Amino acid sequence: MRDLTGVVAYITGGSKGIGFGVAKKLLDSGMKVAISGRNKTxxxxxxxxxxxGPNILALLSDVTNLENEQNAIAQILEKWGKLDVVVANAGVGHFAPIDELSETNWHQMIDTNLTGAxxxxxxxxxALKISKGYFITIASLAGTxxxxMxxxxxxxxxxxxxFTQAAxxxxxxxxxKVSTIMPGSVATHFNNNEPSPKDAWKIQPEDIGQLVNDLLNMHPRTLPSKIEVRPSRPDKK
Structure with missing residues (x-):
């Protein structure tokens, strides 16, 4: 088991959902974690x-803006002097038949989910070249x-x-190292969902955090480059 104490991570979209679950797990492992988002509150x-305490750093950054992300990385390097792990998690979803999907919603998804990564x-x-670090994207089973709609x-x-596999x-x-994690149903606020006990059958955000932690503990000779993860059993309706 690798000692992760002092390892520095950056997680986009880290204020809630999967990003928050990953941040919590990495902090519990002794890492220093920067989270970013667009909403200061x-x-x-x-x-x-x-x-x-001193192991967490909150950064305002919109991943659709390259300069924002460059500034976020600069602040991490200024505070901790290195960057070892990056989790590109920020994402949005709009669902409608293609003939009804608006151009605005199309561009927001492309700009956030893909260009943001x-x-x-x-x-x-x-910074990752210097640290020989790890870059992880949070994709989805919707990626295959x-x-x-x-x-x-x-x-x-x-x-x-x-993008992740080619990178x-x-x-x-x-x-x-570069990997993509492709979750199925996760108990988050995504698509206006309000997490509740009815979501107990779903993957929990901390489960994705555990996956990230496991990747960081993988032997250096081995790279799980694409990971599909889904609930063990479907919802009982």
Whole structure:
């Protein structure tokens, strides 16, 4: 088991949902964690709830803006001097038949889910080359399974999977590991869901945090580059 004490991570979309679950698990492992988001109030609430003192850093950043992400990475390096792990988690979803999907919603998904992952990697890659670090995207089973009313969302998640796998081939020569995690149903606020006991059958955010922790503990010779994860049993309706 690798000692993760002092390892520095950056998680986009870290104020709630999967990002929050990953942040909590990594903090519990002794890591230093920066979380980012677009909402200052949500970030402050998440930081208070995580309660990790000097090991947590909240950063305002919109992943659709490369300069925002560059500034976020600069603040991490200024505070902790290095960056070891990046989790590109920020994402949005709008679901409608393709003839009803608005151009605004299409671009918001493309810009956040796909271009956002590119911006996060572009901003962090030089730091990861120095640390021989790890870049992880949070994709979705929607990145291999298409469904009605999901044309825009499917397009972004298929794109994230392809982007991550190609980036893995580009970056492993620098000893940077790259993986994508593709969850099924997760108990989060995604798509206006309000987590409640009825979501007990779903993957929990901390389960994805455990997966990230397990990846960081994998022997250096081994790279699980694409991980599909789903609830053990479907919802009993």
């Amino acid at each position: 949500s970030l402050e609430a998440a930081t208070k709830q995580l309660g990790a 590119f911006h996060t990697l572009k901003a962090s890659v030089e 399974n298409f469904f009605p 999901g044309a825009g969302y499917n397009a972004t998640k298929f794109g994230v999977v392809g 893995m081939l580009d970056l492993r020569k620098y000893d940077i």
